[in-house]
Amino acid sequence: MHCRNLAIILGDQLNADNPALEDFDQQQDHLLMVEAPAEATQVWSHKARIALFLSAMRHYADTLIKKNYPLTYLRLGEHAHETLKAAWEYEIKRLNPEKIIICEPGEYSLEQDLQALAKTLNIPLAIKDDQHFMCSRADFKRWAAGGKTLRMEFFYREMRKKYQVLMHEDKPAGGDWNYDAENRQSFGISGPANIPNTPKVETDLITKRVFADIEKYFPEHPGSLEHFIWPVTREAALDFLQDFIQYRLADFGAHQDAMWQTHNGKDSPYLWHSLLSSSLNLKLLNPREVIDAAVKAYQAHHLPLQSVEGFIRQILGWREFMHGLYWLDMPRMAEQNPFKHHRDLPAWYWTGQTNMNCQRQCVSQTMQHGYAHHIQRLMVTGMFGLLTEVDPRQVEAWYLAAYIDAVEWVELPNVSMAMYSNNGRFTSKPYIASGAYIKRMSNYCTHCTYKPEVKTGPSACPVTTLYWHFMIKHHEVFSRNPRMALMAKHVDKLDEDAIEAIQHTAKQMLKNLDHL
Ligand code: FAD
Numbered sequence: 001m002h003c004r005n006l007a008i009i010l011g012d013q014l015n016a017d018n019p020a021l022e023d024f025d026q027q028q029d030h031l032l033m034v035e036a037p038a039e040a041t042q043v044w045s046h047k048a049r050i051a052l053f054l055s056a057m058r059h060y061a062d063t064l065i066k067k068n069y070p071l072t073y074l075r076l077g078e079h080a081h082e083t084l085k086a087a088w089e090y091e092i093k094r095l096n097p098e099k100i101i102i103c104e105p106g107e108y109s110l111e112q113d114l115q116a117l118a119k120t121l122n123i124p125l126a127i128k129d130d131q132h133f134m135c136s137r138a139d140f141k142r143w144a145a146g147g148k149t150l151r152m153e154f155f156y157r158e159m160r161k162k163y164q165v166l167m168h169e170d171k172p173a174g175g176d177w178n179y180d181a182e183n184r185q186s187f188g189i190s191g192p193a194n195i196p197n198t199p200k201v202e203t204d205l206i207t208k209r210v211f212a213d214i215e216k217y218f219p220e221h222p223g224s225l226e227h228f229i230w231p232v233t234r235e236a237a238l239d240f241l242q243d244f245i246q247y248r249l250a251d252f253g254a255h256q257d258a259m260w261q262t263h264n265g266k267d268s269p270y271l272w273h274s275l276l277s278s279s280l281n282l283k284l285l286n287p288r289e290v291i292d293a294a295v296k297a298y299q300a301h302h303l304p305l306q307s308v309e310g311f312i313r314q315i316l317g318w319r320e321f322m323h324g325l326y327w328l329d330m331p332r333m334a335e336q337n338p339f340k341h342h343r344d345l346p347a348w349y350w351t352g353q354t355n356m357n358c359q360r361q362c363v364s365q366t367m368q369h370g371y372a373h374h375i376q377r378l379m380v381t382g383m384f385g386l387l388t389e390v391d392p393r394q395v396e397a398w399y400l401a402a403y404i405d406a407v408e409w410v411e412l413p414n415v416s417m418a419m420y421s422n423n424g425r426f427t428s429k430p431y432i433a434s435g436a437y438i439k440r441m442s443n444y445c446t447h448c449t450y451k452p453e454v455k456t457g458p459s460a461c462p463v464t465t466l467y468w469h470f471m472i473k474h475h476e477v478f479s480r481n482p483r484m485a486l487m488a489k490h491v492d493k494l495d496e497d498a499i500e501a502i503q504h505t506a507k508q509m510l511k512n513l514d515h516l
């Protein structure tokens, strides 16, 4: 067999305008998509995450076939290749293309694998720029050049100006770049009122077959398929976007950081969040259309600027910033462990079986839904990994496995932020706090056996004790960090007995992490 170009499409490249399809000639070229078991087993992937990728890929393949694209689609269980690389090698040899074409992959090692393979097989490889992102790898590199301080805020302002998003010429709409101070509200004692419903997505035949495959091939994997709500087609992703803009965007900002455990039988871990990360990451949605939809709604319905800006900051700021950083700092980013933390991840990260209610809620929700919002990831499960000195590589593997939206280019820099493994390169301080923060931002502590204000003894809150332990241990370094100096000063106020008692309790806790 022979073809002119072989275009490879990856599971997170499901946009109709995938640049690998540019200039595709159905008479001479061929397409390849592969479901490789190793993508679900290299990290022990959540069932919902596997389902999302497989179902979205099969729906995408269906549309290609309907448009008469010549496609080789290797389905799970119908081929013997464990890894993408092995499948690519076999198919490239069989299809014998003159050239291989792919859009920039979202994972460093996949790009390396394909480059190595093309070199070995002596076939030219064209890696096309990924137009999905609003800041290309090259543009980010240029922005970051010259020893500039890599801070999201500066990058975000440049992006706002470049794309004229919420701008009046060179001034930000409303006069401020940032409304974070108004956006960090808790729900108060009474809790959230009228949590919006989440949109409904039909589980069609393709998705049902995917579920059956998962139970057949990955029965032992963590997580549940019972609450699977995620869009697997562009149409469903557009419905999700519309639903968010209509029902949740207005209140998104105020409740962005708040967490709540419901007790009225209405289980809603989603609150006012957009639920768009998986659709964006699979490229069923384009960030430009998401931003446009938010800006249009702001203009047409006078939505609160704090909410609209807060949302746009996540997409145009954080998402693009993390993407740029990943490609700037790989492969070094995956190895960083400045604190030399080597403890194992506690087993309850996979089950939620711990007495710490904050961790129990966030992990159980993750296992049920494959979803937790940013503060649950950063300030509950992430922060606990840092305070307990878990090896960042184990934490990274967990985040890559546990969430439906997990793809390495976005997951790894976020974990690097949560573990402070970037050591100040792109975040100015570690994200750490005592149990008082969790108490303020949620109702978790009300239902916990531990007491957030207690540092020592049997009722001490592990988050609080281990926060103080961490602050004491790194006191010297943190006192020199202007953004940590105030927190470090509180350590100065502790007398020797108090420090000894905290260290004693922390030592017991660190020895006993699986049973806290
Ligand atoms: P919303 O709260 O509604 O936010 C809107 C959108 O902004 C999101 O859909 C997402 O596309 C983007 N966004 C928000 N925060 C970030 C951020 N910090 N980095 C990049 N994009 C952001 N996000 C992923 O998409 N995939 C991951 O694998 C992932 N892993 C994470 C791991 C850790 C340790 C942490 C702290 C955060 C991680 N995030 C990840 C970022 C963020 O938590 C999720 O994007 C968000 O919770 C998804 O829910 P949502 O769509 O309802 O987001």
Ligand code: SF4
Residues within 6 Å of the ligand: 355, 356, 357, 358, 359, 434, 435, 436, 438, 439, 444, 445, 446, 448, 449, 450, 451, 452, 461, 462, 463, 464
């Ligand atoms: Fe978490 Fe501590 Fe609050 Fe319990 S008391 S929920 S462990 S912060």
